[in-house]
Amino acid sequence: MNPYSDFVSLDGRNSKLYIETLFDLIVSSDTIKSRDPEGFLRDFLSFLEIICLSRVRREILIHLLVHRASCSSLLKVDLGLSHASVHRELNRLVDLGLIERVLPQRQRRGRPFSIYAIKGYLPEDILGVTMRVSRYRTPVYSEVRSITQLILEEYLEPRGLREITWKTLIVEARAHCRGFYSGDIVRLVAKELSLEGIKVWR
Numbered sequence: 001m002n003p004y005s006d007f008v009s010l011d012g013r014n015s016k017l018y019i020e021t022l023f024d025l026i027v028s029s030d031t032i033k034s035r036d037p038e039g040f041l042r043d044f045l046s047f048l049e050i051i052c053l054s055r056v057r058r059e060i061l062i063h064l065l066v067h068r069a070s071c072s073s074l075l076k077v078d079l080g081l082s083h084a085s086v087h088r089e090l091n092r093l094v095d096l097g098l099i100e101r102v103l104p105q106r107q108r109r110g111r112p113f114s115i116y117a118i119k120g121y122l123p124e125d126i127l128g129v130t131m132r133v134s135r136y137r138t139p140v141y142s143e144v145r146s147i148t149q150l151i152l153e154e155y156l157e158p159r160g161l162r163e164i165t166w167k168t169l170i171v172e173a174r175a176h177c178r179g180f181y182s183g184d185i186v187r188l189v190a191k192e193l194s195l196e197g198i199k200v201w202r
Helices: 016-027 037-052 055-067 072-079 083-095 123-136 139-159 166-176 183-195
Strands: 099-105 113-118 163-165 199-201
Touching: 037 055, 055 072, 055 083, 055 113, 072 083, 072 113, 072 123, 072 183, 083 099, 083 113, 113 123, 139 163, 139 166, 139 183, 163 166, 166 183, 166 199, 183 199
Parallel strands: 163 199
Antiparallel strands: 099 113
16 A cells, blocks of 8 residues: 555645656656666656756746747746746756757747757647747737836836836826727736736736
8 A cells, every 4th residue: 555645735635646656657767677776766856856946947847848849938928937037947947958949940020039848849839839929029019018118117117116006007008109009908018017026906
């Protein structure tokens, strides 16, 4: 009988499935059946500890395991992380050999960007990332990024604020909008501000 079968994790879920999965991964490995099994297990568990030390690193790896590929700008949006933390942990995951950097993708507009993928990625995984980035580089998103930066530099930072009300956001967005104004732009600006650590009160 597995002595850990009734162990309950901190979030209240039974950990039997997690433990059985880990045991299956280890026991099925040919490496553990060969040289120095104790040394292998010690190094293997230390490697898992390195992955789990950083919450950001863990979230990025989980996202890439599920979606197979992404890039720093999309990870920032999808996971609500800062650009600096995403860039740092992507490089760390590449150094650990858990993911690989695909050659920079060139598009008709904007700078080339690197895609990060798990081993065994498919061409359609890379294409999906490229198509998503193309949408973010449309004039609408360019306008959103411009408005966001202006609100940060001309309204929030001079006042030392890290929060803004929805009503004020609408007023500021209208004041800085150079093209077609809509409620969608305000919602996108709100999301961008949230990614910058600004609390938007509705």
